[in-house]
Amino acid sequence: MTTPLPRDPIADARRNWEDHGWTDVAAPMAAITAIMRTQQILLSRVEAILKPLGLTFARYELLALLSFARSGALPMNKASALLQVHPTSVTNAVDRLEKAGLVSRAPHPTDGRTTLIEITAEGRTLAKSATAALNAEVFSQSGFSPEDVDHLISILGRFRRDAGDFSDQDL
Amino acid sequence: MTTPLPRDPIADARRNWEDHGWTDVAAPMAAITAIMRTQQILLSRVEAILKPLGLTFARYELLALLSFARSGALPMNKASALLQVHPTSVTNAVDRLEKAGLVSRAPHPTDGRTTLIEITAEGRTLAKSATAALNAEVFSQSGFSPEDVDHLISILGRFRRDAGDFSDQDL
DNA sequence: GCAATATACTAGGACATCCAACGGTTTTGG
DNA sequence: CCAAAACCGTTGGATGTCCTAGTATATTGC
Structure with a gap:
């Protein structure tokens, strides 16, 4: 730097x-x-x-989200809502992840408008590696003290709730 | 939303x-x-x-920075350092601001490599309006309590210093 | 039951950010 | 004093974000 x-x-x-x-x-x-x-x-x-x-943060977030989903799949619009990004951003990320063989698109069984994003075996493996790397190289040495972390989570949690991100009451 | x-x-x-x-x-x-x-x-x-x-945050930041400079002008590389963005981002912002008549480029008097960015009268006027609007619509209702603001400034200040943004000791 | 409305995804465009590479200008050093 | 190294800004390319608009499918409501 x-x-x-x-x-x-x-x-x-x-x-x-x-x-x-x-x-x-x-x-x-x-x-x-x-x-x-x-x-x-x-x-x-x-x-x-x-x-x-071979990942970016946007793609990693989507991959991680899918890896935690019970079925390993989510509708595009659900992913958009959970990641709090515009639907076109999800389209973009899925395009690239699909091209890399990490996810695949599938039609929704009952709703013809909806597309499901499914994580592939490769995608799962890569998500694991990426998470391990981030845990070891970034999150474990964030530069914030445990007290700072608590403060941030609480301050920013209230802020995000008040901004309309979610309606949880338990903060 | x-x-x-x-x-x-x-x-x-x-x-x-x-x-x-x-x-x-x-x-x-x-x-x-x-x-x-x-x-x-x-x-x-x-x-x-x-x-x-007609502004974006990136362009506003540059315009505001220039408006606070004593002479109303700064070298590109100085602006890049102060805004903590890549030099090409400054080039991009200056291109657009210049096209809009809000800043102008001028050669550095003694260093032929350097380009000075000067804010125009129009730019100064717009910077004033934009700052007033941001103060009234965003900063005055940030959603953070005064205590939260203090915490954030202190926590993030230490973080940025430790990350190498600046070397101030007084936090 | 069919038209009107709502929802889901995508295509195209505007911006911003970064990186790599290139062509000038200045500074360093032997 | 001139070649090598350092520095400055720009161009071109890759990515991400959003917005607007368009197509297709579902749901509503008369």
């Missing part, structure tokens, strides 16, 4: 906001910007681990 | 991890996934506000 900056650019942005009189929103702005940047860092770590396996 | 899911998909993923014996990394996995999803939600809110102004 590149040389670290001498100062935190987000802290600087916050100071700029305060200097311009937007004091009340300076802190939330900094928090939101920090989330954006943190996501970027984490995503690049994950992608670096998955790349040698 | 779509109907909320009955249950938190990230909490489900965490349970899956635990059921497979990856108990030690289940929580960090959940925290990281939550950051990814939260970023997605926040980005879409920001983009929705900027779209009517």
